[in-house]
Amino acid sequence: MPLPIDLDTALRTHFSDLDSFLPGQREALEAVLAHRDVVAVLPTGGGKTLVYQLAGAVLEGTTVVATPLIALMQDQVRRLTDGEDGGTGRQVGALTGAVRGQKRAELLDLLSSGRLEFFFATPEQLARPDVRAALRAATVDVFCIDEAHCISEWGFDFRPAYRELAAAAQAMGRPPILALTATAPEAVRRDVAEELALVDPVLVARGFDRSNLHFGVVRVTHADRRDRQLAKLISELLPAPAPGRPGASAVVYCTTRREAEETALALLGQGLFAGRYHGGMDRAGREEVQDAFLSGELQVLCATSAFGLGIDKPDIRAVIHRTMPGSLEAYWQEAGRAGRDGQPSDCVLLYRPEDRSVHEHLHRRSRPSERTIAKMIHVFSGFTRSTPEAEVLVAVCDGAGVARSGAVSLLEDLDRFGFVTRLKRGIRWRGNPAEAMEAMAGHQAIQVEVEQSRLEMVAAFAESTACRRRYLLNYLGDDYDAELCLRCDNCLRRAESREVDDWDVDSEQRRVAADRSGPFASGDAVAHPEWGAGVVQRVEGEVLVVRFDQVGYRSMHAPTVVERNLLQPA
Numbered sequence: 371m372p373l374p375i376d377l378d379t380a381l382r383t384h385f386s387d388l389d390s391f392l393p394g395q396r397e398a399l400e401a402v403l404a405h406r407d408v409v410a411v412l413p414t415g416g417g418k419t420l421v422y423q424l425a426g427a428v429l430e431g432t433t434v435v436a437t438p439l440i441a442l443m444q445d446q447v448r449r450l451t452d453g454e455d456g457g458t459g460r461q462v463g464a465l466t467g468a469v470r471g472q473k474r475a476e477l478l479d480l481l482s483s484g485r486l487e488f489f490f491a492t493p494e495q496l497a498r499p500d501v502r503a504a505l506r507a508a509t510v511d512v513f514c515i516d517e518a519h520c521i522s523e524w525g526f527d528f529r530p531a532y533r534e535l536a537a538a539a540q541a542m543g544r545p546p547i548l549a550l551t552a553t554a555p556e557a558v559r560r561d562v563a564e565e566l567a568l569v570d571p572v573l574v575a576r577g578f579d580r581s582n583l584h585f586g587v588v589r590v591t592h593a594d595r596r597d598r599q600l601a602k603l604i605s606e607l608l609p610a611p612a613p614g615r616p617g618a619s620a621v622v623y624c625t626t627r628r629e630a631e632e633t634a635l636a637l638l639g640q641g642l643f644a645g646r647y648h649g650g651m652d653r654a655g656r657e658e659v660q661d662a663f664l665s666g667e668l669q670v671l672c673a674t675s676a677f678g679l680g681i682d683k684p685d686i687r688a689v690i691h692r693t694m695p696g697s698l699e700a701y702w703q704e705a706g707r708a709g710r711d712g713q714p715s716d717c718v719l720l721y722r723p724e725d726r727s728v729h730e731h732l733h734r735r736s737r738p739s740e741r742t743i744a745k746m747i748h749v750f751s752g753f754t755r756s757t758p759e760a761e762v763l764v765a766v767c768d769g770a771g772v773a774r775s776g777a778v779s780l781l782e783d784l785d786r787f788g789f790v791t792r793l794k795r796g797i798r799w800r801g802n803p804a805e806a807m808e809a810m811a812g813h814q815a816i817q818v819e820v821e822q823s824r825l826e827m828v829a830a831f832a833e834s835t836a837c838r839r840r841y842l843l844n845y846l847g848d849d850y851d852a853e854l855c856l857r858c859d860n861c862l863r864r865a866e867s868r869e870v871d872d873w874d875v876d877s878e879q880r881r882v883a884a885d886r887s888g889p890f891a892s893g894d895a896v897a898h899p900e901w902g903a904g905v906v907q908r909v910e911g912e913v914l915v916v917r918f919d920q921v922g923y924r925s926m927h928a929p930t931v932v933e934r935n936l937l938q939p940a
Contacts, residue, residue, distance in 0.1 A: 384423075385423075392412075392420075394575070395412075395421055402548050403429075405546050406546060407546055407566075407572070408571060408573075411552070412574070419446065421548065422435060422550070425514075426487055426511070427460075429511040432484065432510050433487065433511060434489045435488065437490060437491075437516040438517055445682075446462075450462045461486050464490040464491070465477060465491040467492070478500060481504045481508050482505075489508075496538040497534040505542045510542040511545055512546055513538075513539050513546070514548045515532075516551075517550070518551045519562065520532045521535065522558045522565065529775075535566060552578075552703065554846075555847050556905050557917050560905075578702075582713060582715060584717065584857045585858040586718045586838070586859035590722040593724070600622065600637070600692060603718060604620055604622075607690075608620055609687070618688075619666065619670065620686065621673060621686055621690070622691075623695070623704050626728065627674060630648045630673055630674055631672075633672040633692060634670075644672055645659045645671055645672070646659065648677075649674065687708065687715050688708060688718065689706075690718045691704070694719065696729045696824060721829075726828075729825055743780065743814075749769040750762070750784060750790065752799070755798055756793045756798045759792075762797055763777045788800070816921075819920070836910060837852070837855050837860055837861050838859070841910070844907075849892065892908060894906040896938065898916075899936070901920055902918060903919050907923065914927075914937075
């Protein structure tokens with residue numbers, strides 16, 4: 371059915387500085403305006419925000435946007451209110467935990483009375499009873515969920531509060547849901563659709579390749595020489611500043627806050643203008659460092675993953691991971707901070723296999739202990755009659771001494787395994803606490819396997835001699851199959867060491883290897899007799915990478931798989 375709105379005219383009317391859509395934007399808009407649920411996987415810099423901004427501009431009701439990025443939320447509110455995006459100033463509201471008292475009441479009154487065109491909120495706020503009540507009274511045309519990969523345990527940045535967004539959508543009267551992300555392999559896309567209870571969703575996925583980025587890996591042989599190696603690398607990658615023009619900048623990603631602090635000091639000692647940025651700093655300190663970096667006063671920023679979310683600096687010339695990241699999804703998103711202006715930029719991983727122990731330690735610390743899980747289950751099991759969910763969660767937090775996020779996470783798992791029942795007026799316990807404890811222990815064991823397999827994929831990427839661009843893009847579900855990208859260290863090394871006449875031989879070898887990979891393709895659903903259901907993530911000649919629900923990622927030898935019939939279509 372044709373849309374009653376001419377999207378090209380709408381774009382020019384509401385965004386006068388734009389004259390055409392980027393790939394994927396039109397398809398996502400058409401689906402949302404046709405009242406369809408959408409999962410849109412668009413690359414960083416691919417204009418995700420325009421999709422919900424234009425939808426909200428042409429529809430009469432309120433567009434609700436769930437986002438975990440407070441900095442981005444504040445920027446979007448400023449742009450829409452000031453008229454920088456959308457042509458004219460608009461009625462916009464944003465709700466975070468910092469909005470309290472009278473200001474909170476006034477904002478929710480604007481929402482419930484239909485006087486807001488856009489309402490931004492964190493997932494945690496959308497779970498609050500007073501917000502849900504305001505949403506029931508409002509007329510919501512579109513519910514946009516930014517960073518939608520956070521709903522998936524397979525995603526690299528899982529946040530339990532995202533699991534409550536499906537209930538928030540019901541409170542709004544179940545408008546069309548627009549799930550947006552820049553990083554979502556096939557398994558995560560399926561999880562997003564399932565967890566949000568999307569109805570026959572339209573998938574809009576566009577190529578992730580950023581042709582201006584060069585990927586490389588540098589092996590660290592001596593841990594005590596890493597920072598000297600890092601300083602030398604930065605000096606080689608960043609061009610010297612020209613008269614009247616600020617010097618190029620780099621981001622060095624670190625795994626821990628302590629590492630960010632110590633690395634910044636080490637680089638200062640090497641003569642580089644370096645600063646640090648992490649979640650342990652107070653807001654004023656972070657803003658001061660961020661402003662210095664954005665203005666060019668700081669040449670290098672040593673940061674944890676807390677940096678980059680909602681921060682737009684288009685001319686970062688290098689992103690360096692000082693230690694291995696926890697997953698390839700995290701690596702891709704963080705590396706994508708480089709070269710957003712389209713200019714050639716470098717993404718380098720300093721790799722030392724022993725670095726994975728830091729992530730293993732952090733994973734152990736992030737998981738609740740068996741004793742804590744037992745305490746939470748004990749409190750949950752006492753609610754054998756329907757009780758408001760908010761009241762139950764408060765009791766669990768108090769009784770077990772845990773944060774609300776931990777209680778919400780366990781509640782979602784207990785619900786999934788059938789140990790609690792969600793009713794219209796609340797939740798109630800069902801089942802045996804001992805059986806629940808056994809099920810949660812088994813579920814946690816699977817999570818450990820998944821975390822380990824993610825680290826193994828990062829190590830495999832770092833140690834691979836194949837095209838790094840193809841490795842990353844295939845892992846993310848992109849069918850990139852160029853012979854040589856000539857924009858990664860492996861491809862350049864091969865190109866420099868071989869004669870032109872060798873290309874045909876190499877192409878034939880790749881075709882033979884592809885023939886031996888068997889009847890498998892990226893995205894295929896498969897089943898293994900021991901490891902259960904899975905999805906093929908990557909096919910590289912004779913090597914298959916499969917993500918299994920029970921054991922995480924596994925690399926398999928394709929000819930052996932075919933010969934022994936180890937994988938069946940699911």
